Amino acid sequence: NAGVMQNPRHLVRRRGQEARLRCSPMKGHSHVYWYRQLPEEGLKFMVYLQKENIIDESGMPKERFSAEFPKEGPSILRIQQVVRGDSAAYFCASSAVKDSPLHFGNGTRLTVT
Amino acid sequence: SQQGEEDPQALSIQEGENATMNCSYKTSINNLQWYRQNSGRGLVHLILIRSNEREKHSGRLRVTLDTSKKSSSLLITASRAADTASYFCATEGSQGNLIFGKGTKLSVKP
Numbered sequence: 001n002a003g004v005m006q007n008p009r010h011l012v013r014r015r016g017q018e019a020r021l022r023c024s025p026m027k028g029h030s031h032v033y034w035y036r037q038l039p040e041e042g043l044k045f046m047v048y049l050q051k052e053n054i055i056d057e058s059g060m061p062k063e064r065f066s067a068e069f070p071k072e073g074p075s076i077l078r079i080q081q082v083v084r085g086d087s088a089a090y091f092c093a094s095s096a097v098k099d100s101p102l103h104f105g106n107g108t109r110l111t112v113t
Numbered sequence: 114s115q116q117g118e119e120d121p122q123a124l125s126i127q128e129g130e131n132a133t134m135n136c137s138y139k140t141s142i143n144n145l146q147w148y149r150q151n152s153g154r155g156l157v158h159l160i161l162i163r164s165n166e167r168e169k170h171s172g173r174l175r176v177t178l179d180t181s182k183k184s185s186s187l188l189i190t191a192s193r194a195a196d197t198a199s200y201f202c203a204t205e206g207s208q209g210n211l212i213f214g215k216g217t218k219l220s221v222k223p
Contacts, residue, residue, distance in 0.1 A: 004155070033210055042201060042215040043156070048208060056208035091155055098209040101146060104155030 002027070005074075006092050006105035013082050013112050021077040021108045025094030032075045033093045033102060034060075034067060043091060049075060082112045117145075117202040117214035125220040132189040134217040136202030137182075143205060145178060145185050150199045150216070159187075159200075194223045 005024040013019050025032050030051045035043040045059040049069035060067065064082075069075040079086055089109050093102035120135045138145070144163045148156040162169045162178045162185065169176045175188040189196055199216040206212045 031209075035213075040218075043213040045206065045210050045212055048210040056206070056210050058208075059210075093156070093211075099143065099205060101158040101161055102148075102156070102211060104157070106153075106155045 004092055004094050004103050004105035006090075006108050008108060009106065011108055011110045013110065015083055015112060016081050019079040019082050019086070019110055019112075021079075021090050021092075021110070022074045023077070023092030023094075023105060024074040025092075026096075026103050029094035029096050029103070031095045031098060032069050033095075034075075034077050035091045035093065037089045037091060037107070046077070046090075079110075082110070084112050086110060087112045117204050117212065119200070119202055119214045119217045121217060122215070123218045123220070125222065126192060128192060128194055128221055128223050130192055130221075132192050132196070132219055132221070134187045134200050134219070136185045136187070136214060138185075138202070138204050139183065140204075142180075146203045146211065147174075147176060147185075147187050148201045148203060148213070150201065152198075156201065189219075192219075192221045194221050197221045 032049045034046040037043050047060045047067045048056040064080045066078045089107045091107045093104045117136050117138045146161045147159045150156045160171050160176050162176050173190045178185045199218045201213045201216045203211040203213045
């Protein structure tokens with residue numbers, strides 16, 4: 001039973017390019033959460049999605065960032081026109097129902113040069 | 114906004130000793146969770162304690178919850194080098210998402 005799969009594991013982008021981060025939740029999980037982590041820091045909540053719907057995007061910057069979780073396929077976190085400050089580890093987590101423990105992927109480490 | 118705050122920020126102990134980490138939070142909760150993160154990896158769920166529970170055990174882990182003080186503690190007994198990791202507490206946000214503290218970095222020396 002595969003866990004939460006994130007790809008790519010490492011992503012390098014030049015300033016101004018787009019970054020697309022993918023997350024396949026655990027089988028049977030319809031709730032997906034994206035978090036961002038800077039070195040030596042905790043996880044900062046970005047967005048919570050449930051199949052085809054954004055439930056809470058209060059932690060996501062209004063500009064350049066977007067997220068989706070389509071009916072078929074993985075959840076995508078998209079960052080347009082990346083800047084150096086976007087460099088971080090981005091973690092995806094999933095759960096079967098609301099308020100249950102989260103299962104995390106191993107993250108995508110984005111480096112903006 | 115930060116809900117949980119762990120204390121201490123860093124803890125260094127010898128193998129075999131006990132490690133205690135504390136978490137304080139601000140608003141009322143339905144449950145509180147503890148997670149562990151090894152370097153370079155995603156978080157792993159350790160234990161969930163509900164607001165009507167005062168103590169919970171799982172192997173060498175013991176979690177307490179004091180809702181009157183809005184605090185929780187995680188005790189790891191007879192620590193091992195493999196317990197070296199960062200430990201985070203988490204509480205639910207208004208829409209069901211989890212909000213994490215900044216974590217306690219535990220180092221267990223062999």
